[in-house]
Structure formats: structure tokens, C-alpha cells
Amino acid sequence: MPKTHITMKVNGSEVEGLAEPRTLLVHFLREQAQLTGTHIGCETSHCGACTIDIDGMSVKSCTMLAVQANGCEITTIEGMANADGTLSPLQEGFRMMHGLQCGFCTPGMILRAHRLLRENPSPTEAEIRAGISGNICRCTGYQNIVKAIQYAAAKINGVEFQEAAE
Amino acid sequence: MNDLTPTREQREAALEGMGCRRKRVEDIRFTQGKGNYVDDVKLPGMLHGDFVRSPHAHARVKAIHTEEALKVPGVLAVITAETLKTVNLAWMPTLAGDVQMVLADGKVLFQNQEVAFVVATDRYAADDGVSKVVVEYEPLPVLVDPFKAMDPDAPVLREDLAGKTTGAHGPRKHHNHIFEWSVGDKELTDAAFKKADVTIKEMISYHRTHPSPLETCQCVCSFDKIKGELTIWGTFQAPHVIRTVVSLIAKIPEQKIHVIAPDIGGGFGNKVGAYPGYICAAVASIVTGKPVKWVEDRIENLTATAFARDYHMTTEIAATKDGKVTGLRVHVLADHGGFDACADPSKWPAGFFNIVTGSYDFPVAHLSVDGVYTNKAPGGVAYRCSFRVTEAAYCIERGMDILAQKLGMDPAELRLKNFVKPEQFPYHSALGWEYDSGDYHTAMRKMMESVDYAGLRKEQAEKRAAFQRGETREIMGIGVSFFTEIVGAGPSKNCDILGIAMFDSCEIRLHPTGAGIARMGTKSQGQGHETTWAQIIASEIGIPADNIMVEEGNTDTAPYGLGTYGSRSTPVAGAAIAMAARKIKAKAQMIAAYKLEVHEDDLEWDIDGFRVKGLPEKVMSMKDICWAAYNSVPPGMEPGLEAVSYYDPPNMTYPFGAYLCVMDIDVDTGVYKVRRFYALDDCGTRINPMIIEGQIHGGLTEAFAIAMGQEIRYDAEGNVVTGSFMDFFMPTAVETPHWETDFTVTPSPHHPIGAKGVGESPNVGGVPAFSNAVNDAFSFLGATHIQMPHDFWRNWQAAKNLGVVA
Ligand code: FES
Ligand code: FES
Numbered sequence: 001m002p003k004t005h006i007t008m009k010v011n012g013s014e015v016e017g018l019a020e021p022r023t024l025l026v027h028f029l030r031e032q033a034q035l036t037g038t039h040i041g042c043e044t045s046h047c048g049a050c051t052i053d054i055d056g057m058s059v060k061s062c063t064m065l066a067v068q069a070n071g072c073e074i075t076t077i078e079g080m081a082n083a084d085g086t087l088s089p090l091q092e093g094f095r096m097m098h099g100l101q102c103g104f105c106t107p108g109m110i111l112r113a114h115r116l117l118r119e120n121p122s123p124t125e126a127e128i129r130a131g132i133s134g135n136i137c138r139c140t141g142y143q144n145i146v147k148a149i150q151y152a153a154a155k156i157n158g159v160e161f162q163e164a165a166e
Numbered sequence: 167m168n169d170l171t172p173t174r175e176q177r178e179a180a181l182e183g184m185g186c187r188r189k190r191v192e193d194i195r196f197t198q199g200k201g202n203y204v205d206d207v208k209l210p211g212m213l214h215g216d217f218v219r220s221p222h223a224h225a226r227v228k229a230i231h232t233e234e235a236l237k238v239p240g241v242l243a244v245i246t247a248e249t250l251k252t253v254n255l256a257w258m259p260t261l262a263g264d265v266q267m268v269l270a271d272g273k274v275l276f277q278n279q280e281v282a283f284v285v286a287t288d289r290y291a292a293d294d295g296v297s298k299v300v301v302e303y304e305p306l307p308v309l310v311d312p313f314k315a316m317d318p319d320a321p322v323l324r325e326d327l328a329g330k331t332t333g334a335h336g337p338r339k340h341h342n343h344i345f346e347w348s349v350g351d352k353e354l355t356d357a358a359f360k361k362a363d364v365t366i367k368e369m370i371s372y373h374r375t376h377p378s379p380l381e382t383c384q385c386v387c388s389f390d391k392i393k394g395e396l397t398i399w400g401t402f403q404a405p406h407v408i409r410t411v412v413s414l415i416a417k418i419p420e421q422k423i424h425v426i427a428p429d430i431g432g433g434f435g436n437k438v439g440a441y442p443g444y445i446c447a448a449v450a451s452i453v454t455g456k457p458v459k460w461v462e463d464r465i466e467n468l469t470a471t472a473f474a475r476d477y478h479m480t481t482e483i484a485a486t487k488d489g490k491v492t493g494l495r496v497h498v499l500a501d502h503g504g505f506d507a508c509a510d511p512s513k514w515p516a517g518f519f520n521i522v523t524g525s526y527d528f529p530v531a532h533l534s535v536d537g538v539y540t541n542k543a544p545g546g547v548a549y550r551c552s553f554r555v556t557e558a559a560y561c562i563e564r565g566m567d568i569l570a571q572k573l574g575m576d577p578a579e580l581r582l583k584n585f586v587k588p589e590q591f592p593y594h595s596a597l598g599w600e601y602d603s604g605d606y607h608t609a610m611r612k613m614m615e616s617v618d619y620a621g622l623r624k625e626q627a628e629k630r631a632a633f634q635r636g637e638t639r640e641i642m643g644i645g646v647s648f649f650t651e652i653v654g655a656g657p658s659k660n661c662d663i664l665g666i667a668m669f670d671s672c673e674i675r676l677h678p679t680g681a682g683i684a685r686m687g688t689k690s691q692g693q694g695h696e697t698t699w700a701q702i703i704a705s706e707i708g709i710p711a712d713n714i715m716v717e718e719g720n721t722d723t724a725p726y727g728l729g730t731y732g733s734r735s736t737p738v739a740g741a742a743i744a745m746a747a748r749k750i751k752a753k754a755q756m757i758a759a760y761k762l763e764v765h766e767d768d769l770e771w772d773i774d775g776f777r778v779k780g781l782p783e784k785v786m787s788m789k790d791i792c793w794a795a796y797n798s799v800p801p802g803m804e805p806g807l808e809a810v811s812y813y814d815p816p817n818m819t820y821p822f823g824a825y826l827c828v829m830d831i832d833v834d835t836g837v838y839k840v841r842r843f844y845a846l847d848d849c850g851t852r853i854n855p856m857i858i859e860g861q862i863h864g865g866l867t868e869a870f871a872i873a874m875g876q877e878i879r880y881d882a883e884g885n886v887v888t889g890s891f892m893d894f895f896m897p898t899a900v901e902t903p904h905w906e907t908d909f910t911v912t913p914s915p916h917h918p919i920g921a922k923g924v925g926e927s928p929n930v931g932g933v934p935a936f937s938n939a940v941n942d943a944f945s946f947l948g949a950t951h952i953q954m955p956h957d958f959w960r961n962w963q964a965a966k967n968l969g970v971v972a
Binding site for chain 2 (some may be wrong): 100
């Protein structure tokens with residue numbers, strides 16, 4: 001199948017490559033851009049493991065064709081750490097609050113939470129749960145993921161994180 | 167000692183040993199997208215394989231035409247059963263003593279069965295190739311209902327077994343019969359039923375479900391023709407066993423097979439067995455001389471890899487009129503699909519289902535199980551449980567509630583009355599197990615107090631009265647469950663897989679600087695082994711957990727072990743770690759005695775080193791001993807500080823717990839709301855409470871899914887109607903309830919550190935708690951048993967059947 005030349009900005013760097021019209025963005029990122037942090041759990045837009053940030057929106061990258069992302073600005077999990085290489089508030093929150101087990105859903109969860117906190121910097125528990133409802137986690141039961149996001153929100157907002165009583 | 171000397175507490179805290187909520191070391195890479203899962207493995211020249219699958223549940227394969235597929239750009243080969251026959255791999259042994267087609271040989275037995283394997287330069291080309299393979303099928307009559315499997319005119323499914331009257335576990339009664347297994351004393355049990363004041367009998371089904379970890383099953387196989395070596399990266403819960411099995415069936419010497427299980431995105435039992443994809447990728451690599459990757463998609467995972475449950479349990483309990491149980495009789499009809507590919511220890515055709523007497527002191531019991539073939543996917547894995555203990559716990563916990571209802575007793579009171587008493591441990595159950603330790607009454611009472619059980623029942627009585635008066639359309643259910651798990655497979659006297667005894671192993675090497683590496687026969691799929699194993703070592707030998715690197719999953723470097731499933735890692739490998747550490751400590755003591763110039767017996771262990779008794783300032787830290795082990799050991803002693811332990815446990819371990827679920831159901835819509843869920847677990851010694859709580863949250867979420875909606879369903883033609891996350895219920899953060907956790911600690915008396923294992927308990931105890939809550943809600947309207955899963959529609963249907971909605 002003929003291939004199209006595409007370029008996009010991923011985590012601040014130019015990425016270019018050839019993609020068939022039918023190539024899914026998640027495959028392009030994983031196979032061509034060699035960014036394997038974005039995971040595949042279903043390839044049918046149901047699990048959220050492949051969630052990335054495109055031009056300020058959370059997108060399931062198995063839902064989009066690579067050619068559609070031509071010229072876009074993308075953030076993947078590989079672009080989430082602080083500039084000095086330390087864990088960003090969300091990454092730290094997931095670790096501190098034990099918001100992951102196998103870690104397979106984690107990149108998608110973090111990317112979704114990243115956009116959620118931009119949309120709503122101080123979400124309630126219900127808003128967080130609704131906000132991440134496109135992302136499935138098989139291991140954690142979500143409770144600690146919610147806490148991880150609350151932790152990050154507190155940190156970003158410069159307030160003290162208060163763990164809600166059990 | 168000056169003020170700067172750390173206190174005991176500070177020294178202890180610095181180790182981050184057992185009992186510490188140590189943050190996970192794995193998370194550093196996982197939160198940055200730097201995990202290394204199988205699909206991340208890329209090798210030069212790597213090809214990609216994809217399956218042609220059967221649209222039919224039962225059909226003869228008349229012909230497979232591959233010519234057009236081979237013309238597709240990028241397609242290099244199409245492998246069929248005929249190809250596999252040339253290397254004797256058309257059929258493979260299952261873990262349950264059966265054989266299974268790798269690729270359809272003559273006919274197919276379930277929908278989406280593997281028919282041909284297309285190998286191409288990338289996954290898109292492989293998919294193009296798959297679409298061009300033409301298979302001629304002749305449909306055959308389909309058998310879906312296990313209750314009809316042994317009808318005289320039932321279609322013959324397994325033609326390869328024609329005329330075979332004995333199977334792996336004894337006589338076969340019918341051409342679709344796999345095995346019959348019975349345990350317990352039938353005569354005494356029948357007698358107990360004859361003289362019982364009260365009996366109950368109910369058909370309790372545990373529907374077919376699926377573990378569906380977020381990462382599907384996958385592998386990369388790379389055969390090096392020059393060296394004759396095969397390297398396999400795969401999603402394997404038991405990498406060493408995979409290597410042995412591959413060696414046995416592919417006739418490649420075991421040392422020339424390298425199995426690597428990198429990071430795994432959840433397993434839950436789905437990644438224990440061997441699937442056709444692994445065999446086909448290996449054969450394809452041998453045939454093409456190139457590495458071959460096989461990645462399953464979600465539909466394939468849900469429809470063709472190991473399912474769970476599908477047990478239909480006719481349950482009878484005999485009791486006195488004041489509620490003392492006197493006998494248990496259970497018959498199970500087990501639907502195993504097209505091949506018996508259960509993942510069970512060899513001697514247990516129905517796994518540990520004979521833990522079905524649960525937490526109760528049944529004087530006599532009898533259990534029998536019949537396994538049958540149907541046109542469904544094969545498997546029968548221990549999905550987040552220890553070999554059918556989930557089914558057993560569901561059976562007895564539903565049974566006890568039904569008995570309580572019949573006796574007009576409170577379900578919690580009935581349980582308290584029948585629990586095995588603390589003084590009865592070690593307790594010999596009527597079906598042959600020896601429970602190591604337990605204190606069920608304390609756990610149950612703590613649960614009842616924590617949730618104000620009496621208050622809840624009072625509220626329920628008021629709500630029921632209000633419902634009867636027509637003031638509300640909402641009913642309230644209180645689901646009590648109490649479970650005893652059986653984990654830690656296993657003692658080699660009880661357990662083996664394909665003849666390999668189920669021990670586990672650990673090798674610890676300490677280096678001169680006081681840092682070290684521990685290698686294990688287990689393989690984490692998210693359980694946090696890299697974190698907790700180091701904590702055990704820290705407590706045992708006084709080296710900070712941060713200084714110990716834990717490595718698993720590489721058969722070249724790790725000692726042989728049986729892997730991670732059935733909550734066996736802590737009970738078996740956890741013990742191996744402690745034993746290896748103790749060997750090191752014993753040598754360290756000799757080195758310290760030599761260096762401090764005292765007799766070994768004059769030394770005492772003190773958190774992170776040895777101290778001369780009575781001379782508190784004469785100490786030698788473990789760190790210093792490590793250095794000394796490489797330059798000044800006592801004369802005649804070998805240098806170095808390392809040890810390996812292969813631990814064969816003397817018994818299983820028996821964690822337990824008391825769970826409670828409060829649920830409100832709107833009878834007009836069937837919509838339920840889990841108002842409260844409380845889980846008290848006793849898993850013996852707690853290594854990392856943070857990880858334990860996380861595992862409980864995860865297990866409860868899976869239990870919630872199973873009890874409240876998740877099911878693999880087939881239509882009458884054998885089509886899977888729940889083959890994607892569209893129609894297979896995967897709870898999201900919105901519907902998942904909030905979890906309350908609690909604990910008691912009753913250490914295992916035979917485990918070196920007293921730990922029992924916990925990962926599966928919440929699934930085992932959770933499902934009956936949810937189901938009992940639904941059943942309890944409807945019980946005052948006359949229901950005795952409503953089958954799972956309890957989704958909105960079925961709740962509404964139940965209300966309709968009971969005549970409360972029109
Ligand atoms: S892989 Fe994209 S949503 Fe599941
Ligand atoms: S941590 Fe395993 S799927 Fe979320």
C-alpha cells in the first residue's frame with residue numbers, strides 16, 4: 001500500500017515517518033517513533049491504554065489514523081517527566097498513592113489525568129471518576145488512582161494533600 | 167554511644183523491611199512508559215504472525231486454500247495443521263492430561279479456533295493475508311448446553327477420542343465425558359442426610375467468565391539455526407514450565423531454550439497455559455529463520471484463550487433444627503469446552519474444589535464432579551483464585567445463606583455457630599485438607615462490629631416494612647460472606663504440573679559493598695515482587711531493601727521455579743527467600759565471629775548486624791560482613807556470600823476473611839447501588855500493607871465485575887456474543903464501588919515468616935458477598951436463589967418473577 005510522509009511534534013521533538021493511510025496512530029508511535037510507552041489493550045477504543053494528548057485533547061491513539069495526526073502536537077507518557085528528569089506530580093502521585101500494579105494502563109491513565117487536571121484543576125472524587133471512565137484498569141480497583149490524581153491536583157495547586165478517611 | 171548513633175527504630179526504618187508500606191520500585195519505570203512488555207520487544211528482521219480463525223463452533227474443515235494469501239505483498243508463509251504435522255506439532259498436550267489441536271486438524275470445535283497462521287513482514291500485511299485464506303467448512307451440529315453433553319444423541323465432539331473409555335482421570339461414561347472425580351465418604355454423607363432435621367438443595371451455577379488482563383497474550387520467538395537455540399519472550403506466568411514444555415514437545419534440548427518473561431500487563435491466570443500462538447510463532451521462526459512476533463487482539467483473547475468457571479453445582483446441606491450443619495453433598499457439572507485445558511495440578515481434575523466445606527466444621531461431606539466437552543473455547547483457568555476455590559467458596563457461601571433462610575436464622579449467626587473453632591487447628595476437613603491456622607470467630611465479630619451489623623439489619627427490617635406498605639420501591643440487601651482460601655501450591659506430595667513438583671526457589675547473592683541481587687522462580691504480573699521480595703530479605707539479613715535488586719522471568723539466570731498464579735508466590739517463594747536469607751545469615755554469623763574474635767554462640771542478631779552478647783559496642787554490621795566475605799573469611803571457608811533455596815512447603819496455607827456488602831436495588835429498574843463494601847482479610851504476616859490493600863481493591867473490583875455482570879455467553883449456534891469490551895462488562899471508575907479494608911493477623915505456623923498469600927482472597931470472598939447481597943435483598947419476597955451475574959436486567963427480571971413488578 002502506498003505510504004504518505006507525515007511529520008508531527010511528539011514530546012517537543014519533530015518526528016517524521018511513512019505511514020499507510022490505514023496505519024493507526026498508536027502503531028505509528030510505537031513502531032516508527034519507537035515510543036513504546038503508549039500501550040495497546042483493545043485496539044477498539046474501549047480500554048484507554050493508548051490514550052495520548054493531541055493538540056490539547058485526550059485521544060485514544062488506536063482511534064485515529066497516523067495520517068490524521070500529520071502536523072499535530074502530541075504528548076505521550078515519555079514526555080510527562082519534569083524537565084530535570086524527576087517524576088512530575090501525576091507520576092509521583094501514582095507512585096505515592098499506589099495507583100498502579102502491572103502498570104499497563106498507567107501511561108494512558110496519566111495522560112488522561114493530565115488533560116483532566118487542565119480542564120478542571122480541582123476535581124471532586126466523582127468528577128475524577130467520570131473523567132477517567134474511558135480508561136480501564138484491571139488491577140487497582142481505581143480507588144488509589146483517584147487518590148493519585150487528587151495528590152497531583154493538590155501538588156499542582158500548591159495545597160497540602162489530605163488523604164480522605166477510609 | 168554518641169547522640170548521632172541511629173536509634174533502633176531508625177535503623178529498622180532504614181531497612182524498609184516487612185510490615186513497611188514501602189513504595190514500589192517498579193513504579194519508577196512504569197510511570198514513565200519505560201516498562202518493557204512483550205510487544206515492546208523488536209528484533210531485526212522480525213516478522214509478524216496472525217491467525218485465520220473459525221467462524222463456526224463445530225465444523226469439518228474440507229480444505230484450506232492459501233494460494234491467494236501467499237500472493238499478498240509481505241506474506242511469507244501460511245502454516246496449517248499439515249505443516250505442523252511435519253514437525254509433529256499438530257497437537258499439543260494440555261496441562262490437564264488432554265491433547266489440543268494447535269491448528270484445526272480435520273475439524274473445528276469452537277468459534278474462533280485457530281485454523282491457519284499467516285506470517286508476514288508486519289501486522290497489517292499479516293492481516294491482509296488472513297483475509298485472503300479461504301477455508302471450506304461443512305457445519306456440524308453444535309453442542310452448547312453442558313447439561314445436554316451426555317445425552318445419548320449428543321453430537322460426537324472429540325473424534326480423536328473415539329472408543330477411548332478411559333481418560334486422564336479414570337473411566338469416561340460417554341463420548342463427551344472427560345472425567346469423573348469424587349472425594350469424601352458417600353455412605354456416611356447419605357446417612358447424615360437421612361437423619362437430618364433440615365436439608366436444602368439448590369442448583370448453584372457459577373457462569374463462564376474471563377480473566378482478560380489489560381495486556382493480551384503475546385510472544386516473540388527467535389530461532390538461531392547456527393546455535394540451534396530458541397529464545398522466546400512471552401507473557402508467561404510460569405516461564406520455567408514453558409521452557410520445559412517447549413523442550414519436551416519441540417525436542418529442543420532444554421538448555422538451548424531461553425524463555426524470558428519481561429514486564430507483564432496483568433495475568434490473573436490467563437497467562438499460565440500454553441496457546442497455539444506460542445507454538446505457531448516458534449514453528450514459524452524455525453521455518454523462516456527470522457524472529458516472529460504474535461500479538462493477540464482483544465477479541466481473540468476473550469474468545470479463544472482460557473476462560474474461567476462454568477461450574478454448575480448441585481448443592482445440598484443437612485443440618486439440625488437449631489442450625490448445626492451435619493453434612494454436605496455437592497455434584498458439579500463442569501463445562502470445559504472443546505479440550506480439557508484446565509490449569510490444575512496433575513492430581514486434581516477439579517483443582518482444589520474439595521475445599522468446598524469452606525470455613526465450617528462439616529462432620530461428613532461428599533463431592534463429585536463430571537467434566538464434559540462442549541463447543542466452547544477450552545481452558546478452565548484459576549482466574550484470580552487457587553484452582554477452583556472461587557467456585558467452592560461461592561457454592562458453600564450461597565448454600566449457607568439458603569440454609570439460614572430456611573431455618574429463619576441470621577446468616578452471620580449461622581456462620582458463627584458452624585465455624586471451625588480456633589482450638590481445632592490444625593483442622594482436618596471432611597474432604598481431606600489440613601487447615602494450618604485460623605481464628606474465624608474473631609474475624610467475623612470484628613467485621614460485624616465495624617459495620618454495625620445489628621444496626622444494618624434493623625434498618626433493613628424497617629425498609630422492608632416500608633416496601634410492604636408501598637412507601638418505597640427500593641429493597642436493601644446485606645451480603646455476608648466468610649471464606650477460607652487454600653493457596654500456596656504446593657507441597658510436592660500434593661501438587662505437580664506435568665510431573666514437575668510445585669516447589670519454588672530463590673537465589674540471593676550479596677556483593678562486597680553490601681548490595682545484592684535476588685533471583686526468583688516466580689514472575690510478577692503486577693503483584694510488586696521487586697518491592698516485597700527485597701523487604702523480606704531486608705528483615706531477614708539487615709540489608710536495606712533498596713540495596714537488593716530482584717530479578718525474575720529469565721530462565722537463563724533464575725533458579726527453576728513454578729511461577730506465579732494461585733496466590734502461590736508468597737507462601738512458596740516467599741518462604742524460599744527467607745530460607746536462602748537464613749543460609750546467608752548463618753555464614754555471616756561465622757564470619758562475624760571470626761572478625762570479632764568470639765565464639766559464634768556469643769553473638770546475637772540485632773536488626774542489621776551481629777552484636778557480642780553483653781558487649782553492646784562490639785558489633786559488626788551486615789554491610790561490613792559483606793566486605794569481609796570477599797577478603798577475610800575464616801581459614802578454610804569459601805569466600806562469597808550467596809545462597810539458593812528450593813522450598814517445598816510442608817502444607818498449603820489457608821488465608822481467610824469476612825466480607826460484607828450493603829446494596830440497594832430499585833425493583834422497577836433493577837438498578838443497584840453498592841452502598842458499602844467492607845473486606846476484612848487475614849493473610850497471616852503482612853509484608854507490605856500498601857500492596858496488600860491494593861491487591862484487595864483490585865480483587866474486589868474483579869469480583870464485582872463477575873458477580874454483577876461479566877459473563878462469556880454463547881448463542882445456540884455457539885457464537886460468542888460477548889467478544890469485546892462493548893458487551894463484556896469491564897467496570898470503570900464510575901461504577902466501581904468504594905472499598906473499605908481491614909485485617910486480623912493469624913500467622914501460618916509452618917511458613918518461615920508466617921505469611922499466607924492474599925492476592926486472590928478478595929475475588930474468592932467478594933463474589934459471594936455481592937451475590938448474597940442481591941439474594942438477601944430479594945429473600946423477603948420469597949426468592950431462595952437467583953443466578954449470577956446480577957446485572958440490572960436480571961434484577962428487574964427477578965423482581966418481575968417474584969411478582970413485585972408488573
Ligand atoms: S488500545 Fe486504544 S482504547 Fe484500547
Ligand atoms: S495497573 Fe494493571 S491494568 Fe491498571
